[in-house]
Amino acid sequence: xxxxxxxxxxxxxxxxxxxxxxxxxxxxxxxxxxxxxxxxxxxxxxxxxxxxxxxxxxxxxxxxxxxxxxxxxxxxxxxxxxxxxxxxxxxxxxxxxxxxxxxxxxxxxxxxxxxxxxxxxxxxxxxxxxxxxxxxxxxxxxxxxxxxxxxxxxxxxxxxxxxxxxxxxxxxxxxxxxxxxxxxxxxxxxxxxxxxxxxxxxxxxxxxxxxxxxxxxxxxxxxxxxxxxxxxxxxxxxxxxxxxxxxxxxxxxxxxxxxxxxxxxxxxxxxxx
Amino acid sequence: xxxxxxxxxxxxxxxxxxxxxxxxxxxxxxxxxxxxxxxxxxxxxxxxxxxxxxxxxxxxxxxxxxxxxxxxxxxxxxxxxxxxxxxxxxxxxxxxxxxxxxxxxxxxxxxxxxxxxxxxxxxxxxxxxxxxxxxxxxxxxxxxxxxxxxxxxxxxxxxxxxxxxxxxxxxxxxxxxxxxxxxxxxxxxxxxxxxxxxxxxxxxxxxxxxxxxxxxxxxxxxxxxxxxxxxxxxxxxxxxxxxxxxxxxxxxxxxxxxxxxxxxxxxxxxxxxxxxxxxxxxxxxx
Numbered sequence: 001x002x003x004x005x006x007x008x009x010x011x012x013x014x015x016x017x018x019x020x021x022x023x024x025x026x027x028x029x030x031x032x033x034x035x036x037x038x039x040x041x042x043x044x045x046x047x048x049x050x051x052x053x054x055x056x057x058x059x060x061x062x063x064x065x066x067x068x069x070x071x072x073x074x075x076x077x078x079x080x081x082x083x084x085x086x087x088x089x090x091x092x093x094x095x096x097x098x099x100x101x102x103x104x105x106x107x108x109x110x111x112x113x114x115x116x117x118x119x120x121x122x123x124x125x126x127x128x129x130x131x132x133x134x135x136x137x138x139x140x141x142x143x144x145x146x147x148x149x150x151x152x153x154x155x156x157x158x159x160x161x162x163x164x165x166x167x168x169x170x171x172x173x174x175x176x177x178x179x180x181x182x183x184x185x186x187x188x189x190x191x192x193x194x195x196x197x198x199x200x201x202x203x204x205x206x207x208x209x210x211x212x213x214x215x216x217x218x219x220x221x222x223x224x225x226x227x228x229x230x231x232x233x234x235x236x237x238x239x240x241x242x243x244x245x246x247x248x249x250x251x252x253x254x255x256x257x258x259x260x261x262x263x264x265x266x267x268x269x270x271x272x273x
Numbered sequence: 274x275x276x277x278x279x280x281x282x283x284x285x286x287x288x289x290x291x292x293x294x295x296x297x298x299x300x301x302x303x304x305x306x307x308x309x310x311x312x313x314x315x316x317x318x319x320x321x322x323x324x325x326x327x328x329x330x331x332x333x334x335x336x337x338x339x340x341x342x343x344x345x346x347x348x349x350x351x352x353x354x355x356x357x358x359x360x361x362x363x364x365x366x367x368x369x370x371x372x373x374x375x376x377x378x379x380x381x382x383x384x385x386x387x388x389x390x391x392x393x394x395x396x397x398x399x400x401x402x403x404x405x406x407x408x409x410x411x412x413x414x415x416x417x418x419x420x421x422x423x424x425x426x427x428x429x430x431x432x433x434x435x436x437x438x439x440x441x442x443x444x445x446x447x448x449x450x451x452x453x454x455x456x457x458x459x460x461x462x463x464x465x466x467x468x469x470x471x472x473x474x475x476x477x478x479x480x481x482x483x484x485x486x487x488x489x490x491x492x493x494x495x496x497x498x499x500x501x502x503x504x505x506x507x508x509x510x511x512x513x514x515x516x517x518x519x520x521x522x523x524x525x526x527x528x529x530x531x532x533x534x535x536x537x538x539x540x541x542x543x544x545x546x547x548x549x550x551x552x553x554x555x556x557x558x559x
Contacts, residue, residue, distance in 0.1 A: 005454040014449065014492050017513055021487040157490075266325040268489045270287045 002209045004166045008174035011167075012047070015159040019051035022157050023132050025273040030131030034122045034152070035059040035078060035086070036189065037071030040136040040160060042078045042181045043172040047159050048134050050175075054083035058129045061088040062118045064095065070180070071189050077178040087125065091117045111190035115151025123154070132156035140165040140204060143211055144237070145244020146196065152188075153247065164211065165204040202233060210237055274525065276413050279309035280497035280518045282510050284486030287321035288331055294319060294341050297356060301348045304517055311353040311413060312517075315444050315484035316385075316420050317369060318357040322446035323488045328399045332361035335372045335379050342372075342379075349374035353411065355418065355482075357444055359400075360384065366401040371418050371444050373411065381409040386429060387422040393448060393491070396422075408436035414524060421445040424467065434475040435542060439527055441471060445483040448491040461496050461512070473504025476530045476537060478522060485513055502530035 023031055031052055033045045048057045059082075061075050072088075079086045094117045099110060126133050135155030137147055139162055147153040160168060165186070173182055186196040186204065197203050210229050213219040214237070219227065224234045253262050281300050286292045297314060304312045316322065319341060320331040335342050335358070345356055353375040360370035360382065369385040384403025388396035406429050408417040417433030417440075424430055424443050433441060451459025464481065472479040478501060485495040497510035499520045508520035531537055 003454070006452045007454055007456050010456055010458070011452055013513060018487055018490065018492060022489065025487075264326075267327065268287060268323050268325065270321075270323075270488050271327065272288055273286060 002212055004164055004170075004208060004212060006163070006167050006170060008171050011163070011171055012050070012175060015047050016051040019048055019134065019157070019159055022270070023052065025270055026132065026156075028130065028132050030056040030058070030129055031134045032058045032060055032122060032126050032129055032131050033084075033134050033136065034118055035061050035075040036136075037061075037068075037074035037078075037181065038186060038189070039172050039177065039181050040138055040168055042074075042177045043168055043175065044134050044136045044160060045078055045084060046082055046172070046175050046177060049082040049084050055085065056131070057082070057084040058125065058131060059084050059086040060122055060125050061086065062091050062121050063088070064090070064114055065092040066192055067189055068187075068192070070184070074178060074181050074184070077180065081176065081178060089121050089125070091121060094121070107191055111188065112148045112151060114190055115148035115188075119151050119154045126156075134159065135161065137161055138163055138165050138168045140208055140211060142248060143215060143244075144200065144207070144240050145247045146200065147247060149247050164208040166208040201236070206233070207237060210234065214238070214241070274413075275521055275523050276310045277308050278480055278499065278520055278522050279304045279307065279312045280480060280482040280499070280508070280510060281312055281314045281318075282483060282485050282495040282497045282514070282516060282518070283314065283318060284493075284515050285318060285321040285484065287488055288324060288327035289321075290319055290331055290333075290341055293321070294344060297354075298344060298348055300517065301352060301354060304519075305351045307517065307519055309352055309517075309519055311355070311411075313355040313442055313444065313480060313482040314357055315482045316357045316371070316446040317359065318444075318484065320357075320359055321488060322448075322484070322493070323491065324359065325395075325399060328359055328367050329361070329365075332359040332367055334361060335370070335382055337377075342374075346374055346377050346379070350377050353413075355442055355444065357420070357446075362401075367399070368403055369396065369400050369420060370403075371420055371442075373409065373416065373418060373442075375411060380411060381407070381416075381418065383407075383418040383420065385420040385423055387426055389422045393450075394422075406432050406436075408433050408438040413522075414439050416440045416442060418442045418444070421447060424471070430471045430475065434477060434537070435540070438477065439524070440478040440480065440522070441475070443468065443479065443481040445481065446493055447483050449494040457496075457512070458494055461494050465496070465498060465506075468498055469500050469504050469506065472500035472502060474536070476502040476527070476534055478502060478524075478527075483510075485515055502526050 031048045035041045133155045135158030138160045213224050221234045221238050225231050333339050360368040371383050373381045386403045390397030408415050415437040417438030449458040468479045468481045480499045482497050484493045496512045497518050499508040501507050510518035
């Protein structure tokens with residue numbers, strides 16, 4: 001039986017310790033979270049508030065014209081529950097000129113532009129607030145590549161990247177995230193009615209169990225099928241993981257010299273701290 | 274005979290020795306004030322753990338003339354110290370080492386034999402492996418030291434036991450891994466269970482010192498532990514806190530436990546030697 005249950009007290013202790021240590025070692029006391037109203041950013045915000053103190057955390061809401069009003073309201077609840085500072089900076093005026101310049105633009109292109117515009121706003125606020133951007137990407141979306149490169153995946157450090165979506169849900173619930181955030185279907189909210197599970201074609205509950213076998217337990221795809229997963233589902237997920245490896249690594253540098261960044265120039269970010 | 278042992282579970286600066294040295298000296302002083310007679314720092318306590326290309330730049334030699342070992346040897350006049358460091362030998366090979374310092378002298382240096390180079394570990398890329406394991410005499414009896422992966426291999430604690438060690442000192446910089454519904458990390462549970470097993474199987478004392486803090490995303494969990502010859506935990510450091518854990522060791526427990534349970538007396542070392550020789554020569558089973 002696959003059991004993704006985690007001990008929330010333990011995971012909270014590790015993740016708040018991680019945020020406090022790795023933000024302060026870089027010389028900062030403060031952090032920012034792009035708060036969408038969804039469960040991932042709510043959890044990152046809660047963890048950052050606990051790690052650094054709420055006055056040292058800035059939640060940035062960045063709605064687009066068509067963003068769901070519920071998202072703003074749900075984000076507001078997280079702000080109130082955590083007591084963090086907040087600012088709302090709509091991205092409509094930032095992205096509309098490009099949308100108008102290319103009216104034939106697909107939903108995917110528009111979604112990527114919005115995600116990257118939010119990154120631009122967030123990193124600008126990071127300089128203004130003198131804090132680091134805390135990531136919100138979970139292990140499921142990192143493995144599936146369900147993210148915009150240099151968009152929502154951009155961050156200085158990520159406390160959620162080794163938690164499956166199912167585990168994010170559990171931890172968010174145990175740390176007191178608002179009910180409305182916990183209960184609504186996950187959505188990137190890039191267009192009206194979008195939901196992750198409809199777009200992906202499977203549920204997080206299903207895919208998390210499969211990913212756990214494939215990645216954590218190192219099952220082969222054939223062994224996953226033997227364990228009861230549908231073959232086409234397994235193949236689809238395996239292909240997604242492989243096809244999106246580029247989102248999980250830095251761009252390769254062509255090696256010319258004897259010592260090259262990324263290959264044989266190896267230091268942690270914490271070097272010297 | 275009783276003596277007070279102290280485990281220092283500390284965080285470290287990565288690749289900067291001076292602040293780490295100062296922390297060692299301050300804690301040595303603090304531990305001495307608490308009555309400690311032996312203070313054990315974790316693996317690579319002078320340098321930090323994920324050194325990668327820093328390995329060669331933080332290397333020391335465990336001699337009084339060394340800028341970092343000089344002050345540590347001086348501090349060891351007050352209480353015995355075990356410190357973790359990168360050792361450079363005369364031919365510029367780099368080892369993950371632990372030094373036992375006592376009364377201003379280096380009593381013993383252990384070079385890590387097993388360098389994990391799998392999963393998240395890459396030690397074999399940067400370090401040379403040690404090629405020996407020896408127990409040595411201290412003012413608290415005969416001691417053996419091992420570093421982290423060394424004691425994941427049963428052969429090294431076994432050899433130290435046969436070499437006379439009645440106190441096994443294990444040092445770690447163990448990155449935590451494995452979350453489930455259980456209240457502790459899988460790696461913490463595993464280390465606790467093997468330390469307890471060695472103490473019980475070898476009817477000996479085991480003291481395990483592990484570091485705390487983070488290096489990038491790696492989390493070091495602390496949870497230092499001391500186990501007696503009955504395999505009972507007699508001291509436990511908290512998880513994730515930078516603290517000293519003190520415990521009184523009653524060495525007479527060795528006498529009592531081994532009277533009740535003479536595993537050491539009954540160990541058939543000649544049989545082990547004979548069978549091991551056969552196995553290594555690829556001999557038959559009959």
